[in-house]
Amino acid sequence: MTTDTQRSKQEIRAAVAGIRGSYIATKRDGYFATALDRLIATNEQTAIAEPVRFTSTGEARGIIVVDGAGGGKTSLVQRGLAMHPGLKPSETSRPVVSITVPNPATLKSVAQEALKATGYTGGEKKRTVWEMWELLRERFKMLGTVVFWIDEAHDLFPHGSKSEAPHILKTFKSLMQGDGAVIVILSGIESLWDSISFDHQVQRRYSKFELPPVTASTDSNLIWKLMVSFCERVGLEPPKAGDLLERIIHAGRKRFGLCIEQMISAIEIALLRGDTTLAAQHFADAFFAQEACSVSDNVFLSPRWSSIKLIA
Numbered sequence: 297m298t299t300d301t302q303r304s305k306q307e308i309r310a311a312v313a314g315i316r317g318s319y320i321a322t323k324r325d326g327y328f329a330t331a332l333d334r335l336i337a338t339n340e341q342t343a344i345a346e347p348v349r350f351t352s353t354g355e356a357r358g359i360i361v362v363d364g365a366g367g368g369k370t371s372l373v374q375r376g377l378a379m380h381p382g383l384k385p386s387e388t389s390r391p392v393v394s395i396t397v398p399n400p401a402t403l404k405s406v407a408q409e410a411l412k413a414t415g416y417t418g419g420e421k422k423r424t425v426w427e428m429w430e431l432l433r434e435r436f437k438m439l440g441t442v443v444f445w446i447d448e449a450h451d452l453f454p455h456g457s458k459s460e461a462p463h464i465l466k467t468f469k470s471l472m473q474g475d476g477a478v479i480v481i482l483s484g485i486e487s488l489w490d491s492i493s494f495d496h497q498v499q500r501r502y503s504k505f506e507l508p509p510v511t512a513s514t515d516s517n518l519i520w521k522l523m524v525s526f527c528e529r530v531g532l533e534p535p536k537a538g539d540l541l542e543r544i545i546h547a548g549r550k551r552f553g554l555c556i557e558q559m560i561s562a563i564e565i566a567l568l569r570g571d572t573t574l575a576a577q578h579f580a581d582a583f584f585a586q587e588a589c590s591v592s593d594n595v596f597l598s599p600r601w602s603s604i605k606l607i608a
């Protein structure tokens with residue numbers, strides 16, 4: 297079924313951008329806020345946040361956030377840090393400094409990226425790597441930095457003998473100690489934890505925050521409500537339930553972010569076609585566009601969809 301007066305592409309783009317831009321808070325946000333709160337103390341008089349010191353030597357702690365690709369790690373940490381009342385930036389302070397791991401990831405390139413993220417514009421060429429990390433520590437102190445967040449942190453720890461992983465971990469450890477210590481948050485795919493958890497010092501200093509997989513038994517209500525609300529917002533009739541929800545979860549590799557992305561892609565296709573009801577076919581076409589697979593491997597078309605193996 298199509299509408300008499302089809303919406304312009306521009307209107308559709310705006311409608312889709314509207315749903316894509318909205319953050320959906322779930323239980324995961326509450327759990328992350330709790331994990332963060334454990335590490336941050338807020339001075340009641342000044343409302344200024346600072347890392348909780350966990351040892352008599354004044355060590356802060358960190359969090360390692362892991363989930364599969366597209367699970368929603370970046371969104372979750374970004375939102376969690378932005379919502380924390382003690383981490384609001386001011387004209388003179390920068391309580392959160394965040395970077396995405398540069399490529400190639402070396403002690404030097406990470407220090408350069410972090411210095412840039414603190415707003416540092418001076419030249420680094422004449423400094424040794426050690427001096428750059430010292431400068432970073434000074435910048436953190438000056439800016440009242442509480443959290444240093446490193447996203448895509450799995451790229452810091454490639455396999456192979458050339459990896460600077462042990463040095464990087466030692467450097468983070470020293471940033472978590474002493475005057476001006478910061479909380480280090482690392483986020484990345486599952487291999488991040490596997491690459492570094494063998495280290496006893498890592499296990500002691502960081503808590504692992506693993507985003508649980510989406511399952512039909514625990515999350516079908518949430519996913520379904522989301523789909524209905526997305527449809528309402530863009531003026532589409534929601535699809536018939538059937539086993540569509542289970543297929544979405546399977547096609548989304550049980551990852552929250554990928555489930556959302558599929559719904560939005562299917563909605564976009566429906567709107568561009570001028571259809572008034574969201575249907576399984578829109579999901580199937582979105583899946584074709586994303587995965588470039590055959591009909592028999594399309595989770596939304598195949599009767600044996602649940603046994604289709606998807607590339608991680």
Ligand SMILES: Nc1ncnc2c1ncn2[C@@H]1O[C@H](COP(=O)(O)OP(=O)(O)OP(=O)(O)O)[C@@H](O)[C@H]1O
Pocket residue numbers: 316318319320321322363364365366367368369370371372552553554556557
């Ligand atoms: N709570 C949420 N509300 C709305 N959209 C979300 C939410 N969490 C994730 N998404 C969406 O899911 C997609 C994947 O999220 P995100 O980029 O945060 O995942 P990621 O795990 O960091 O992915 P990658 O492994 O590629 O870095 C994005 O389009 C994002 O907007």
Ligand SMILES: [Mg+2]
Pocket residue numbers: 369370371447448
């Ligand atoms: Mg990410």
